[in-house]
Amino acid sequence: MLKLENISKTFNQGTVNEKKALRGVSLHLAPGDYVTVIGSNGAGKSTMLNAVAGVWPVDEGRIILDGEDVTAKPEHKRATNIGRVFQDPMMGTAANMWVEENLDLAMLRGERRGLRWAVTKQDREFFREQLKTLGLGLEDRMTTKVGMLSGGQRQALTLLMASMKKPKLLLLDEHTAALDPATAAKVLEITDRIVDEHKLTTLMITHNMKDAIRHGNRLIMMNQGQIILDISGEEKKSLTKQDLMDMFAKTAGTTLDSDEALLTK
């Protein structure tokens, strides 16, 4: 579904702040792959997702989405096939617009936005059904401004917005990191359900090793702009936190004490 061929990205090239954020990353996702991504702070996880989303052009390499080379496509064109949820709950929704207006903006992902009235009665019914599945009572607050919702509610809403049109790819960048543990667990549960229901090909960055092990069918670890581990199948199922730390030490040549030490923000 997604193929990254040797992609590289250097920020601030030729200045003292030069930063090689991605050094020849290659990755191949099969349809329905649900991949968790871990790695220490600054490893290049977000950069990889941003490269896929087309936030800026990559320096080298090719990005192929469902057989189509999208390397030269700008962000808003790729968005047709890509749903995204960010770490900051403020990032994924428009605070001063209603819940139903936000949903409608997401409904039109990849479509021409013309002069039809945006939210119709039909849309509203559909949104209500969709919101019910979140189990947060948002179906009764469709004309509430999103700014009035809690962080967890906003993330759940953003997830719904990202997945509603069944994108070819779902990109989640530490989307539970800003939430309290209970809310984070709830949002992860919703994530699993949505991914499973639509069989979405998903890349999920997390700073929590346990979550990375427990969710998805495949796990990759990044370090200094490269993918240093790629574990799937039975091996992933039996993985422990200790295994991960040992593997990191072996590959990266430094030790990893706990997820607080290196994997946490």
Place this chain on the structure above:
Amino acid sequence: MSVSAYFASLSLLKLAKAVPGGIAQGLIWGLMALGVFITFRLLDAADLTVDGSFTLGGAVTVMLIIGGCPAWLAVLCAVGAGILAGLVTGLLHVKLGIPVILAGILTQFSLYSINLHVMGMAANKALSVDKYNLLLSSRAIPSAIVTSLIIAVALVSIFYWYFGTEQGSAIRCTGANPAMASALGINIGVMKIIALSLSNGIVALSGALMSQYQGFADINMGRGAIVIGLAAVIIGEALGHALLGKRLNFWGTMAFTVIGGVVYYLVVVIVLWLRLNSNDLKLITAIIVALFLALPYLREQKRSSFQKLRAKEGQPHA
């Protein structure tokens, strides 16, 4: 002149006579403020093209009418010219990466020359209501009020519809959260260009009406328009919230923007009536706008600031 003599010299009758004209001009400025509202509030960008596109609207209208064009058509052409001006600012910003404030200043600056060219290198062009058929004029104030009121209601309604459509929502989303807009497949560059064009089209419309109302176009007629527009937007918001509170919807917000223009201009009328120095008007306006723009920041500072912490440190501990 003693104080009592000063007050005795103020005639309420004179004020009452000046009010209708103030309302008519306020409505026209209010339309201009609607244009400012689109960029300032919906797109979250301060567009300084306004001063130039207001004059452009007036200049185009006067020259076309003098040239024999029917007034309504002249106004439409003025709107078109304003849209072009906004387009230039939009392209400078989106396609050439110039910050929107600078892009607006550049367009406004260049419009000074362009407006002079439009007016045949004259700084002022008269448009006599005796010679031409105008949409409105200060000679017939009641009908001028009705005409500008009809245009205001129509525009507010059209915008209410437009910003509720898919495209209008995309513009609002671009202003509210550009990162999200891109992630949802919205071409934010195009949305900014559309909004800037639309806004300046409305501003030029206002200039077109003003030139007919006052019976001339002047190269400086748009000077400070952006500040007056901001004042109207801010006054309108304050009034709307005070009177309607949570019931203030989008239609109401825009209607109050126009009303803000009227209130602003009535204040001008009173200042003139009090025979305060009208040259100080711009200073007063700027102070009021600065105060209102600072209000959210000052409120936040009152809640929490380093200054407050320092003050606390100075106090003896209990």
